[in-house]
Amino acid sequence: xxxxxxxxxxxxxxxxxxxxxxxxxxxxxxxxxxxxxxxxxxxxxxxxxxxxxxxxxxxxxxxxxxxxxxxxxxxxxxxxxxxxxxxxxxxxxxxxxxxxxxxxxxxxxxxxxxxxxxxxxxxxxxxxxxxxxxxxxxxxxxxxxxxxxxxxxxxxxxxxxxxxxxxxxxxxxxxxxxxxxxxxxxxxxxxxxxxxxxxxxxxxxxxxxxxxxxxxxxxxxxxxxxxxxxxxxxxxxx
Numbered sequence: 450x451x452x453x454x455x456x457x458x459x460x461x462x463x464x465x466x467x468x469x470x471x472x473x474x475x476x477x478x479x480x481x482x483x484x485x486x487x488x489x490x491x492x493x494x495x496x497x498x499x500x501x502x503x504x505x506x507x508x509x510x511x512x513x514x515x516x517x518x519x520x521x522x523x524x525x526x527x528x529x530x531x532x533x534x535x536x537x538x539x540x541x542x543x544x545x546x547x548x549x550x551x552x553x554x555x556x557x558x559x560x561x562x563x564x565x566x567x568x569x570x571x572x573x574x575x576x577x578x579x580x581x582x583x584x585x586x587x588x589x590x591x592x593x594x595x596x597x598x599x600x601x602x603x604x605x606x607x608x609x610x611x612x613x614x615x616x617x618x619x620x621x622x623x624x625x626x627x628x629x630x631x632x633x634x635x636x637x638x639x640x641x642x643x644x645x646x647x648x649x650x651x652x653x654x655x656x657x658x659x660x661x662x663x664x665x666x667x668x669x670x671x672x673x674x675x676x677x678x679x680x681x682x683x684x685x686x687x
Contacts, residue, residue, distance in 0.1 A: 530591065
């Protein structure tokens with residue numbers, strides 16, 4: 450609360466109230482999908498923010514990645530648009546994969562995040578296809594032919610274009626609502642079918658996002674509120 454509140458006051462002053470969009474922070478691998486005239490032409494990992502790995506062929510094998518977008522009608526996709534999302538592996542999928550690894554005499558993966566990253570980077574797309582990866586989309590980058598006033602509108606467009614958006618995403622009127630959301634998700638976390646490691650708090654108004662800008666790779670208009678690490682006990686038997 451203090452970090453985001455101080456940041457908003459420093460860069461925006463004591464103006465109108467700021468509203469937010471709250472999203473679970475998926476513990477996966479960030480990807481970018483580039484579409485031109487409704488067709489997926491490239492897909493990459495986020496990399497260092499400027500250069501990533503070309504994993505187009507592997508992303509094409511995922512059922513949740515549309516190969517073509519509707520370019521007509523009220524929610525027509527722009528002529529050129531970059532979709533940002535997170536590829537992850539569900540907990541049950543991860544358990545089945547490690548069982549197959551052990552049966553084949555191979556080393557199991559340490560966690561779903563590593564399994565998702567390794568699966569996405571396979572040289573053979575057929576292996577990626579067998580790993581049953583999933584996707585949540587949460588933003589756009591380059592966008593020629595459409596404009597939005599808020600991040601909430603962006604998410605509505607993503608859903609209309611056929612991209613999966615996390616159903617736990619919420620709008621929040623103030624920082625008190627952000628804090629309440631954080632605590633709700635911390636309790637819900639063990640029950641989810643996928644891993645999350647925190648909450649992402651984003652300023653909803655895109656014009657305010659521009660005013661806030663960013664430092665290096667980190668935007669001032671967004672904050673990742675991480676959960677405490679999960680702790681467990683084990684016994685050394687030998």
